[in-house]
Amino acid sequence: MSVRVRFAPSPTGALHIGGARTALFNWLFARHMKGKFILRIEDTDRTRSTIDAVRTILHGMEWLGLDWDEGPQVDGPFGPYFQTERLELYRQYAEQLTKEDKAYYCFCSPETLAEKRKQAEARKEAPRYDASCRKLSSAEIIRNQSAASPMVIRFKMPAGARTEVADLIRGKVEFDNDLLDDFIIIKSDGFPTYNFAAVVDDHLMEITHVIRGDDHLSNTPRQIVLYQALGWLLPCFAHIPMILGPDKARLSKRHGAASVVEYRDLGYLPEAVLNYIAKLGWGHKDQEIFSRAELIELFRLEGVGKTPAVFDVEKLKWLNGHYIRSALPERIVDLCEPLLIEAYGDHDVEHISRVVKLFLDRLKLIPEIVPLTAYFFKDDFEFEEKAVTKYLKAPQAPQILSALRDHLAKVEPFKKEEIEKVFKALAEELKVKLGVVIHPCRAAVSGRTETPPMYDVLEVLGREKVLVRLSKALGTRPA
RNA sequence: GGCCCCAUCGUCUAGGGGUUAGGACAUCAGCUUUUCAAGCUGACGACCGGGGUUCGAAUCCCCGUGGGGCUACCA
Secondary structure (H helix, E strand, O other): OOOEEEEOOOOOOOOEHHHHHHHHHHHHHHHHOOOEEEEOEOOOOOOOOOHHHHHHHHHHHHHHOOOOOEOOOOOOOOOOOEHHHOHHHHHHHHHHHHHOOOEEEEOOOHHHHHHHHHHHHHOOOOOOOOOHHHHOOHHHHHHHHHOOOOOEEEEOOOOOOEEEEEEOOOEEEEEEHHHOOOOEEEOOOOOEOHHHHHHHHHHHOOOOEEEEEHHHHHHHHHHHHHHHHHOOOOOEEEEEOOEEOOOOOEOOHHHOOOEHHHHHHHOOOHHHHHHHHHOOOEOOOOOOOOOHHHHHHHOOHHHEOOOOEEOOHHHHHHHHHHHHHHOOHHHHHHHHHHHHHHHHOOOOHHHHHHHHHHHHHHOOOHHHHHHHOHHHHOOOOOOOHHHHHHHHOOOOHHHHHHHHHHHHHHOOOOOHHHHHHHHHHHHHHHOOOHHHHHHHHHHHHHOOOOOOOHHHHHHHHOHHHHHHHHHHHHOOOOO
């Protein structure tokens, strides 16, 4: 039997890092096993679900390249893939359970429930539903129903038994049913609750492996008793560890970027994010860098750890730098171009391309290109304090700058190889180290103490700008 | 409160009875050089605590402690 897994987000917000990682593990498992990856939207919370959130989740998946075989925009034989379009199914199975006396109507108001819960807590008891509606006679039920009292359907938790979860990552985990109460399966608005809808859909969609966050482990016994009550076979369960913020609390918006797509805007490459989140809780030997194909080939559930992982932006940045360096330069140019145009106005694309390529080695994040390159795009760039005091005001600076200006005015062609000869000849003539002639030049043309290699910078800047800047540093007009 | 999960450098992790406890990010230093990066080399740096089991525990068991989750008409 072929593997079928699903990612089932609830559209109450964007696709965040934790969700993306769950989606990725499911996707990798499906691709590795040559099975199917299903995307199902769990939108049964009518007050919090939005179609906007559905859109951003889909965008996040697409940006990471996690394609689904069945789901929104794709469809498939087990649809629909939005839970709100499957209401009839849930209603039908809830009714079956009611008829078989495995579930019952409950008319307790939320207020009564809240009150009882409060009292239980005051008595330091577990705040469980007291099952008072379990004993309602059919006459009472009919009376309540015709009185149109709000009602829910609760599952009759089988007492006196233990439920065992055979988890692929954690092994056997046991729960005592008596500690679980008669939870609601159909809400008063007619919508199913998570535990019920997930079970019905996972069964109907023939899901073989449920790979999801650790936060669902405690929900699993509730789902298992539901499978048993409905007479269905269990899927395999695999609960993956959570992702934490630096304070060890569950990762959330207050730890920074909430949405995966925000990382794109911050200047991350999707392959860097993918590689990073894959390594959060999973690994293969000492390997750090994984291509998409390697991930698919090497991923297996046995490689997933049990320990929650703290999200480390520094390591993500390092990976991003790595992927920027190994990407096709033109691709990085394309990513930088709009930012540079926004900051410095229109410029020749060829010029932009040459500039960006000088900085490939020192970029960790795409937007860093902007502050790094001001002197290539405008003439009124800032001068660093140190560039002025240490290099431009050095005693021998005027002599060096003016000699450079004279030679660079004549050098032909104005290419780095020829420019290099000028510098070397001058250093030799003055009997000084190369750096002594380069430093003041760097300060004069860029206002900085650090730039890409000098000859490249000069070539890209062009003779005209270079001569003007050298003259300006000398306090004179171009010769 | 009850139940459940988890516990190796600051962070991600390898290691599942005998290891100099390995790798990566970060940090620091050196090399290279024309500055900054990149790259290379090196340094620093960890088995949560206590009891067992054992000739021998990071590793197995128990108890603490700490963190996280569930306990909703949220998923």
